[in-house]
Amino acid sequence: MAVQWPLPPEHPIVTKPPLRLGVMASGSGSNFEALVQACRSGQLSAEVSLLIVNKPEAGALRRAEVLDVPAQVLDHRNYPSREALDRALVTSFRAAQVDLVVMAGWMRIVTQELIEAYPERLINIHPSLLPSFRGAKAIRQALEAGVTLTGCTAHLVELEVDTGPILVQAALPVLDGDSEASLSERIHQQEHRILPLAVSLAAQRLGLCAQG
Template identity: 70%
Template sequence: MASGNGSNFEALVASCRQGPLNAVVELLVVNNPGCGAQRRAERLGVACQVIDHRLHPQRQSLDQALLLAFQAARVDLVVMAGWMRIVTPVLIDAFPARLVNIHPSLLPSFAGLDGIGQALAAGVALTGCTAHLVTEQVDGGPILVQAAVPVLAGDDHSSLSRRIHQQEHRILPLAVALAAQRLGPARLDQG
């Protein structure tokens, strides 16, 4: 699932195709038609479906549409890689401990929107990124992997964001592998 540029999506696809992640990205769902992630999926030959959140007045309706798409694609894990929407129990309960999110802070610090801006405003010397399982508490699920990124003198949102994204690309495949281990050998052997 992605809403924007799709660099984490592409990093995940690369980890699947070139190793070390033994998995296949079956489907990308985007909520912003024409976003960078959708263009990356086309270039990479990954099936992509647009489920525009603006056509779903309630979050539960959006999540039901997402659930139907994932069930049709027979996915085992769902990764929120820059999905800028809060999900509901409709999706969370359908993929218990199998819904992974990447967030640009060292959770539990700077949860929610703009973790990078929050870190800069707080004047911290160290921030980073976290891959975690999704629960009903926004950015509050069990942590799978974290990476620290120093905040350098003169950093702005753009420069810090670039370094955090580099680490997100590194830890997201590891987090997916750790989450997949929870599925057990029977599920992993199928795909």
């Protein structure tokens, strides 16, 4: 009960060597795990080299331990500004030699420090059909607006929140009786589907890969 555009390619988009990905997460880390599984299944020609969370209690850390992915905590409360946090992120990702950075549920506004360090290489996943319903409460906004169709968007990050070139979108219906929780669950399922393709398309835009 969802429509995706663009559709996945007939053959995987491959890179030689595989991409090294950095992932940023603030919550449970389900999109992070979906990326790891896509890499390990061969769906995505990449490996997740480093996960960074901004809260020590983030569930993504537990997933990283189970999945044996290197992880680091950069608690935003320990930094005097957003710029200082982003400089620390850049330092960590450069040390891990990552090619692309994915904001997989990163609930912090990023600054030019991170965007300029990874131009056209910083990807975000957002639970709406952008440009509609930007911001942290997108699913609630969609329900309050009474729309019958919503979805999720993977896009490149620019300085203005939830803007930037769109890579992939998936649309799904809002069902009668949907709550924020039920709609969120279905949107997250689509996020897991489109995020690996978004990474491949971002790499393809940069000339980092070729059609397999």
